[in-house]
Amino acid sequence: MDGVLAIFFAIFLAELGDKTQLATMAFASRYGWKVAFMGAILGLAAVNLIGAVLGDRLGDFIPLELVHRFAGALFIVFGILMLFGKL
DSSP states (O other): OHHHHHHHHHHHHHHTTSHHHHHHHHHHHHHOHHHHHHHHHHHHHHHHHHHHHHHHHHHTTSOHHHHHHHHHHHHHHHHHHHHTTOO
16 A cells, blocks of 8 residues: 555656646636546546556566666656757
């Protein structure tokens, strides 16, 4: 249960105020909060299911340190792209 709580708080804090939350707010203004909430839950669940399954499978073949480095590099690339308005 400790892992679930740690993951919950990490994801909760990371997602607060991001583009997904802003998009959900926009959808809620058009479709209502219940429809927007259900759509957001289903969309985020599908994306996170893919991430969890791929992460589980990759963990069997790729060292965790390499995964962390790759993820960090991707964050840097996305950050640079966002700074220059390319993303």
